[in-house]
Structure formats: structure tokens, C-alpha cells
Amino acid sequence: MNLPCTRGTVGAATRTWLVRAGVAVLLTSLAGGVAVAVPSLARPAGRVHEAAGSPRQGHFAGEINIGGRRELYLQCAGRGGPTVILESGIHDSSDVWTLSDAKPPVVGYPTVFSGVARFTHVCMYDRPGTIRYTNPPALTRRSSPAPMPRTLQSMVADLHAVLHKAGVPGPYLLVAHSYDGLIVRYYAQNYPREAAGMVLVDAFGTNIKRLFG
Numbered sequence: 576m577n578l579p580c581t582r583g584t585v586g587a588a589t590r591t592w593l594v595r596a597g598v599a600v601l602l603t604s605l606a607g608g609v610a611v612a613v614p615s616l617a618r619p620a621g622r623v624h625e626a627a628g629s630p631r632q633g634h635f636a637g638e639i640n641i642g643g644r645r646e647l648y649l650q651c652a653g654r655g656g657p658t659v660i661l662e663s664g665i666h667d668s669s670d671v672w673t674l675s676d677a678k679p680p681v682v683g684y685p686t687v688f689s690g691v692a693r694f695t696h697v698c699m700y701d702r703p704g705t706i707r708y709t710n711p712p713a714l715t716r717r718s719s720p721a722p723m724p725r726t727l728q729s730m731v732a733d734l735h736a737v738l739h740k741a742g743v744p745g746p747y748l749l750v751a752h753s754y755d756g757l758i759v760r761y762y763a764q765n766y767p768r769e770a771a772g773m774v775l776v777d778a779f780g781t782n783i784k785r786l787f788g
Contacts, residue, residue, distance in 0.1 A: 630741035632696055638717065641736035648701040648717030649741055653692030657748050657771040660738070661688065661699040664753035668715045669699035670708040671752070696744070700737055702730060731761050746771035751778050 629635050632654045638646035650669060663671045672688040684690070691697040703721040706712050721729070738747070746769050749759035756778025763770035 630698065630743045632744075635741075639737050639741045641733065641740050645719040645721070647703075647719070647733060647737040648715070649698060649737055649743075650688075650700070651696065651698040651743065652688065653694070653696045655695035656744060657695070657746050658744055659691050659695055659697040660734075660743075660747045660749050660759075661691075661697065662734075662749065662751040662755035662758055663699070663702075663705065664755060666706050667752075668701045668705040668707045668717075670706075672699050674708060698738075698743055700734070702733065727757060727761055730758050731765060734758065734762060735766065745769045748772050748774065750774040750776065752776040754779050756780070757783070 630639070630649060630651050634652045636650040637648070639649050640646050648669070661669065661672045663669055669688075673686050675684065675686050685693070688697060688699060701707075701715040701718040702725075703715070703718050704723060704725070705715050707715045707717075721733070737743075738745070748771050749762060751759040751773070753776075756775045759770075759773055759775075760781065763773060
């Protein structure tokens with residue numbers, strides 16, 4: 576777990592909340608068996624599948640127009656702040672945060688998404704080219720395709736665009752699994768005022784290139 580990005584932009588009470596929230600997210604992730612700035616005032620755009628709120632607070636699920644004739648699927652739930660942003664592993668859609676492989680006697684735990692939504696606002700999204708855990712598994716069709724292979728810069732640009740086009744309030748507690756630890760680190764470097772902290776769940780380190788030779 577890593578929560579380095581306070582940078583003097585939040586007070587002591589908020590920093591305490593971030594530590595508690597980070598621990599809660601991490602524990603929820605482990606229990607659930609994860610296997611695998613200033614907010615914009617723009618109104619949400621796109622086709623909404625389940626409307627009982629907005630990306631700002633409460634439940635929302637739908638496509639957000641990020642420009643360039645592209646849409647990204649975004650799902651949010653819960654109320655409070657800072658907003659928790661869930662980044663799944665390189666091949667995974669946001670579905671992974673709604674699954675659990677817990678086995679007895681470890682039962683009754685919420686999934687990461689629903690567990691975090693109990694105490695604060697949380698959002699997740701589908702990156703293009705990722706896998707949905709349908710039967711059978713298939714590439715997501717909820718987000719528009721993007722040129723492949725993708726660069727770290729393009730993925731960070733997509734994350735920034737979907738959060739701001741949807742009006743998701745910051746700053747954000749960025750939670751990342753596996754490869755996407757690189758995405759949230761790069762996001763925090765480029766948008767330090769939007770990053771309240773990070774939780775890294777079995778995430779790639781910055782020395783990954785050296786390790787692979």
C-alpha cells in the first residue's frame with residue numbers, strides 16, 4: 576500500500592481519512608480475493624444504462640463521451656470523498672472489482688466495488704481492449720476501441736478524460752492492481768493536485784523494465 580501524494584493539498588483530518596480508507600480498500604481487496612485538479616463542471620454525457628444518480632455522487636453506470644468519437648464505460652456508487660478510483664490489471668475490465676473468489680470459511684465479504692461504496696464514493700471504468708468476465712469471457716464492448724498497442728500516456732489521458740468529462744469530483748484515491756500501478760503513478764506525476772493518495776494491490780514497480788531486461 577502506498578499513500579504518498581498528499582503534497583500539502585489536504586489537511587491532517589483528510590490525511591487520516593486517506594490512511595484509513597487505504598487500509599479499508601486493501602483489506603477489502605484481499606478479503607474479496609482480487610485475483611487477477613479540480614473537478615470539471617461539465618455535465619455527464621453518453622448513454623446511461625442505470626440512472627439513479629450521477630458520476631458525482633450515488634449510483635451511475637453508462638458511457639461517457641471523451642471526445643474523438645470515443646466513449647468509455649464508467650460506473651460509480653456510494654457517497655463521500657475523496658473519490659476512490661479503481662484501476663484493474665492490464666487485461667481486465669472493471670468487472671474484476673465486482674467479483675470474489677472467497678471460499679469457506681472466508682464468506683460474507685463484499686466485493687471491492689460494493690465494499691468501498693459502503694463508506695465513500697467509488698468509480699471504475701473499462702479500458703479499451705480489456706476482458707469482461709461474461710460466459711464466455713469476451714472483450715468489452717462498453718468502451719470504444721482504441722488503436723493498439725496502447726501507450727502509458729494514452730491510457731492516462733483516457734483516465735483523465737473520463738473523470739473530467741463525467742464531472743467526477745477530486746482529489747482521487749487511486750487504487751491499482753498489477754500493471755496499472757504504472758498508470759496511477761504516472762497519473763499522480765502528471766496531475767499531482769488530483770491525486771490524494773494511492774493503494775497498490777500487487778502492482779508493478781517502477782523498476783519493471785530493468786527486471787525484464
